[in-house]
Amino acid sequence: MAHLAPHVVEEHRYLTRCAHAAEKRARYLDRLHCLQVCEALIRPSE
Numbered sequence: 001m002a003h004l005a006p007h008v009v010e011e012h013r014y015l016t017r018c019a020h021a022a023e024k025r026a027r028y029l030d031r032l033h034c035l036q037v038c039e040a041l042i043r044p045s046e
Helices: 006-025 028-042
Strands: none
Touching: 006 028
C-alpha cells in the first residue's frame, strides 16, 4: 500500500475499522453507515 496516496490509505484504515466495529456490534445501522461511507468514498467526485 506504500504506492497509494496517504488519503487513500487513511480511508482504507477507516473503512476497515468501521467494518470490524459494525460486525462486532452486529448492529444493522452500523453496517448501513459503514456501507454508505464506503459508497461515498468510492464514488468519484461530481
